[in-house]
Amino acid sequence: MTLLSLQAVTRRFGGLVAVDAVDLDVAEGGVTAVIGPNGAGKTTLFNLVSGFQTPDSGRILFAGEDITARPPEAIATAGIVRTFQLVQLFQNLSVLENIKVGCHLHTQGGLWSALLRTRRTRREEQEVEARARELLQFVGLEAAPETEASALAYGQQRLLEIARSLAARPRLLLLDEPAAGLSADETKRLSGAIRAIAGRGTTVLLIEHDMKLVMNTADTIAVLDFGRKIAEGPPAMVRESPPVIAAYLGVGHA
Amino acid sequence: MTNLPAITSRDPLRRGFVALPWAVACGMLTYAFIAGGYFVTVMSFAMIYAVFVIGLNIFMGTAGQVSFGHNAFAALSGYTSAVLTATYYWEPIAAFAAGLALALLVALVVGWPTLRLKGHYLAMATLAIGLIVYEIATQWQSVTQGYMGISGISPLAFWGYEIVSERGKLFALVLIVLLASLAAARLRASRFGRALAAIAGSEDAARALGIDVAHYKLAAFLVSAAYAALAGSLFVHVVEFVSPEVFGLHMVVLAFTMLYVGGIGTLGGPILGAVIVSLLPEMFRGFKDYQDLFYGAGLIILLIYAPKGLAALSDLLPRKGRA
Numbered sequence: 165m166t167l168l169s170l171q172a173v174t175r176r177f178g179g180l181v182a183v184d185a186v187d188l189d190v191a192e193g194g195v196t197a198v199i200g201p202n203g204a205g206k207t208t209l210f211n212l213v214s215g216f217q218t219p220d221s222g223r224i225l226f227a228g229e230d231i232t233a234r235p236p237e238a239i240a241t242a243g244i245v246r247t248f249q250l251v252q253l254f255q256n257l258s259v260l261e262n263i264k265v266g267c268h269l270h271t272q273g274g275l276w277s278a279l280l281r282t283r284r285t286r287r288e289e290q291e292v293e294a295r296a297r298e299l300l301q302f303v304g305l306e307a308a309p310e311t312e313a314s315a316l317a318y319g320q321q322r323l324l325e326i327a328r329s330l331a332a333r334p335r336l337l338l339l340d341e342p343a344a345g346l347s348a349d350e351t352k353r354l355s356g357a358i359r360a361i362a363g364r365g366t367t368v369l370l371i372e373h374d375m376k377l378v379m380n381t382a383d384t385i386a387v388l389d390f391g392r393k394i395a396e397g398p399p400a401m402v403r404e405s406p407p408v409i410a411a412y413l414g415v416g417h418a
Numbered sequence: 419m420t421n422l423p424a425i426t427s428r429d430p431l432r433r434g435f436v437a438l439p440w441a442v443a444c445g446m447l448t449y450a451f452i453a454g455g456y457f458v459t460v461m462s463f464a465m466i467y468a469v470f471v472i473g474l475n476i477f478m479g480t481a482g483q484v485s486f487g488h489n490a491f492a493a494l495s496g497y498t499s500a501v502l503t504a505t506y507y508w509e510p511i512a513a514f515a516a517g518l519a520l521a522l523l524v525a526l527v528v529g530w531p532t533l534r535l536k537g538h539y540l541a542m543a544t545l546a547i548g549l550i551v552y553e554i555a556t557q558w559q560s561v562t563q564g565y566m567g568i569s570g571i572s573p574l575a576f577w578g579y580e581i582v583s584e585r586g587k588l589f590a591l592v593l594i595v596l597l598a599s600l601a602a603a604r605l606r607a608s609r610f611g612r613a614l615a616a617i618a619g620s621e622d623a624a625r626a627l628g629i630d631v632a633h634y635k636l637a638a639f640l641v642s643a644a645y646a647a648l649a650g651s652l653f654v655h656v657v658e659f660v661s662p663e664v665f666g667l668h669m670v671v672l673a674f675t676m677l678y679v680g681g682i683g684t685l686g687g688p689i690l691g692a693v694i695v696s697l698l699p700e701m702f703r704g705f706k707d708y709q710d711l712f713y714g715a716g717l718i719i720l721l722i723y724a725p726k727g728l729a730a731l732s733d734l735l736p737r738k739g740r741a
């Protein structure tokens with residue numbers, strides 16, 4: 165079943181067409197990778213899907229519902245959660261609290277329940293705490309839950325951002341270059357985590373330059389170049405595709 | 419991983435540093451109760467300001483927003499309390515309820531449109547509302563009696579029980595500050611407070627996780643306006659007098675000083691800041707003509723050596739496990 169469907173989605177910045185009439189279907193379950201040279205429009209594509217930017221034309225459907233131009237919080241509520249190319253942690257909060265914020269969508273407590281600390285609120289807090297610790301364990305950050313997020317090494321920050329996104333229980337997880345800045349070891353761990361996430365039933369859409377990671381994790385690859393989708397298919401096929409080879413070797417473009 | 423600075427600390431020396439400003443604050447309060455007289459008044463002002471600053475800290479410290487105009491909400495509620503009790507003989511509690519409602523209504527009207535915009539629109543709008551309310555207080559003489567102010571306001575009273583002694587007032591104020599602080603602590607430790615802190619950390623990340631940023635900013639604004647309204651009403655009942663100057667720009671400057679000296683974004687900071695900053699002019703009173711100079715110098719030294727405020731004094735110690 166198609167979970168996410170982009171139909172002729174276009175986004176311009178002045179004269180530049182950052183995303184040019186892209187059609188893309190992401191199947192439910194599994195991992196889809198979006199690759200392409202710098203400036204190909206990958207992050208812009210994520211911004212359009214997650215509501216941080218609006219398309220100039222085209223439609224975006226999620227689970228059959230039109231989500232085009234909805235604000236980010238509404239799209240997150242619908243079940244799409246993203247990470248950022250430049251890590252966006254809550255630097256002022258502890259590692260554990262970062263993940264607790266991720267639980268926002270699946271908890272209810274408001275102003276009054278916070279002030280009164282009802283039994284239900286306390287139970288909810290316990291559940292959030294347990295879930296947060298479980299996710300810390302999942303990404304291997306359980307050693308220092310009270311540490312301020314800003315004190316983590318870069319690779320750990322990336323893992324924390326992913327764990328925080330998972331706390332929101334997305335149906336579709338968008339990862340923008342999760343391996344950027346990671347060591348070889350950390351990338352390996354990330355690779356395993358991505359497969360595990362997909363294994364638990366969360367669909368993953370991944371932007372990545374690290375080809376090894378892409379080949380190890382992706383079931384399907386879409387290739388963008390100058391805003392256009394130039395290829396799509398299973399890894400083995402995409403690797404052999406002449407336009408992809410040309411784009412990566414710079415043939416045909418000055 | 420074990421070398422990373424933890425947010426909580428079990429190190430005894432560090433704890434001592436955390437406890438030091440608290441010891442001073444509690445010592446001063448105790449001294450006020452024992453000594454009585456003028457010192458009780460100073461501490462009562464400090465407690466009223468503490469309520470105001472605890473609220474401001476929710477909006478500025480936790481949610482990371484800026485407001486220069488919370489004095490407006492104190493003024494709206496304070497004047498409502500004053501007029502309704504002095505002119506119309508309302509019960510203080512009922513008058514406060516009316517003042518609170520008015521303050522929240524104005525906060526909603528100011529906050530609703532401006533909090534949706536990015537940038538400094540809110541800060542500018544709050545500055546404007548502070549000035550507008552001040553103008554109204556001076557010009558609407560038939561109700562506010564202009565610069566002369568309103569006297570004969572009924573004393574602090576709870577359900578018919580009037581508190582007349584200065585010590586009694588201070589005791590009631592200390593209780594109110596503790597309750598206000600407890601409420602702030604509960605908010606901060608909740609889903610609601612985490613959402614505010616998340617907004618301060620990264621609005622984009624907050625939105626990506628489904629947090630309605632505009633909604634929570636408005637909620638934080640209203641909560642802090644409610645604290646300001648409470649402080650305003652408390653003031654007029656404790657002093658039994660109100661004039662426009664009471665809630666002028668001076669109030670904003672003083673509250674900001676207390677917030678930063680005490681430690682913005684910390685739970686105890688507002689109380690510490692309110693007590694210590696209220697004491698500073700008293701400490702330098704002996705210097706007569708140079709009082710303001712010493713007061714200013716004292717503040718600067720505090721902010722240089724404790725940039726995160728008194729509540730974060732322990733950060734100044736060298737950390738264990740770091741070279």
Ligand SMILES: Nc1ncnc2c1ncn2[C@@H]1O[C@H](COP(=O)(O)OP(=O)(O)OP(=O)(O)O)[C@@H](O)[C@H]1O
Pocket residue numbers: 177180182200201202203204205206207208209249
């Ligand atoms: N907000 C913006 N305003 C103007 N131009 C933009 C904006 N965002 C992106 N662009 C341009 O659109 C094009 C696509 O950018 P985008 O960030 O989507 O590329 P990318 O594929 O993610 O690249 P990278 O691999 O370097 O992250 C680039 O030429 C970029 O300069």
Ligand SMILES: [Mg+2]
Pocket residue numbers: 206207208249
């Ligand atoms: Mg990018």
